Amino acid sequence: MPGFLDREAQLALIEDIRGVVGQAPLFQPVMPRTGKPLSVRMTNCGPLGWVADRAGYRYQPQHPVTGTRWPAIPERLTALWDEVGAYSQPPEACLVNFYEETAKMGLHQDRDEEDLGAPVVSVSLGDDCLFRVGQTTRGGRTVSIRLRSGDIVVLGGEGRLVYHGVDRIYPATSTLLKNGGRINLTLRRVRPAAFE
Ligand code: SIN
Ligand code: FE2
Numbered sequence: 675m676p677g678f679l680d681r682e683a684q685l686a687l688i689e690d691i692r693g694v695v696g697q698a699p700l701f702q703p704v705m706p707r708t709g710k711p712l713s714v715r716m717t718n719c720g721p722l723g724w725v726a727d728r729a730g731y732r733y734q735p736q737h738p739v740t741g742t743r744w745p746a747i748p749e750r751l752t753a754l755w756d757e758v759g760a761y762s763q764p765p766e767a768c769l770v771n772f773y774e775e776t777a778k779m780g781l782h783q784d785r786d787e788e789d790l791g792a793p794v795v796s797v798s799l800g801d802d803c804l805f806r807v808g809q810t811t812r813g814g815r816t817v818s819i820r821l822r823s824g825d826i827v828v829l830g831g832e833g834r835l836v837y838h839g840v841d842r843i844y845p846a847t848s849t850l851l852k853n854g855g856r857i858n859l860t861l862r863r864v865r866p867a868a869f870e
Pocket of ligand 2: 783
């Protein structure tokens, strides 16, 4: 959804994220086994947060460095989930990825969630990036899309398990972040709803 958030809404989200990062500082995730650092730094808010370390990829309630619980998901983001995610259960994790100008993210599927019926709602803020979307199996045809600040992508329905990644950042294409770079927020539901 190109241009979904206007400048004012983007600035308000940046303020929210500043608050989150103040309580849960950005950490450097590494690849399982090899320990090779990912090029993005990350943090989370919500009852669960996604982490990557030598032991694997997983969701957990605590920050891997400080050991404290993640801060709550800001109200503005839960409202966005209700508006565009249109799912019966609230989000449990909001992953905050910070890309400096040389950062990227290889093609992958988001499948560490138990509830694959829920969408993943992604918000782009700051510098533009080249986003690549493939098929639900590795190696298929891919298309590239330039994502700009304020754009939203929903991975849901048939597209929930598509391969996706970020090939590059276009430095200095946005004035939203004083020192440049790109922030991506992804709202996720992790566990299935409890049976009543
Ligand atoms: C991700 O797949 O976690 C991030 C996608 C993005 O940065 O747009
Ligand atoms: Fe992803």
